[in-house]
Amino acid sequence: MAITASQVKELRERTNVAMMECKKALTETDGDMDAAIKILRERSGLKAAKKAERAAKEGLVSAQLSADGKSGILLELNCETDFVAKNDNFMAFLNTIAESLASSDAKNLEEAQNVSMGEMTVAEAVKAKVIELGENLQFSRFERFDVEGAGAIASYIHMGGKVGVLLEVSCEKEETPSQEAFKDLVKDVTLHIAAAAPAGLNRSDIPADLVEAEKEVFRKQMENSGKPENIIDKIIEGKLGKFYSEQCLVDQAFVKDPDLSISALVEAKGKELGDTLTINRFSRFAVGN
DSSP states (O other): OOOOHHHHHHHHHHHOOOHHHHHHHHHHTTTOHHHHHHHHHHHHHHHHHHHTTSOOOEEEEEEEEOTTSSEEEEEEEEESOHHHHTOHHHHHHHHHHHHHHHTSOOOSHHHHHTSEETTEEHHHHHHHHHHHHOSOOEEEEEEEEEOOSSEEEEEEEEGGGTEEEEEEEEOSOTTGGGSHHHHHHHHHHHHHHHHHOOSBSSGGGSOHHHHHHHHHHHHHHTTTSOOOHHHHHHHHHHHHHHHHHHHBGGGSEETTEEEEEHHHHHHHHHHHHTSOOEEEEEEEEETTO
């Protein structure tokens, strides 16, 4: 049977696959739309698999927040070249994924991969887009924060999508998140996280093996100092304090005011608002890292 332009257009809209691929699938199935979709899914999986070994270290990070600020997501979609990452098609596709995930209840990457996007899941849509763009694409990371009780989720996208931050701050008063001082604080903290790249929220978040490795480095530096062991231990503890101040968000010096730590900034802003503010968690995605 003759395949019409409207049929090809409909299949294209439902699958995101190139027009010629859609026409070919419809021709093979005598215009059976569902059968054509099945063929395209199978083919996109095979073609995507052939490209899957190619490194996808470029891409973009995107964030979406709910209207009430109680929920937010952060995701990273990778491609092979910066040229594709700057392509309007790629950016629109990333935005569509973000919108689909923001309206879902997916809590992790595995669940996010299975969220519906029209006729496909997110994972299937990514495979289909591989055919269209001709590059390996990978939906590599996903994070979702939902604040319980009073508080808000904030986000920040830096360097045109190369770095993204998701932040959860809680408080005691329901009205606090609507205050400008609170909004200014979460904006400053997300910007700080993007710039300073903390390894964790506080000292308990820093892996024990990393701490021990730092201790060993400090100890080797003191090997020939001639100082007593107990003095060396005290010096090492002092050096660890500096290490934590560089790695832990709450201990870091605020990028806008190095004389003020993030914990001191949050405490001061809480007093200004007549509330107690707490940074509960954060996530920072940097493309390819």
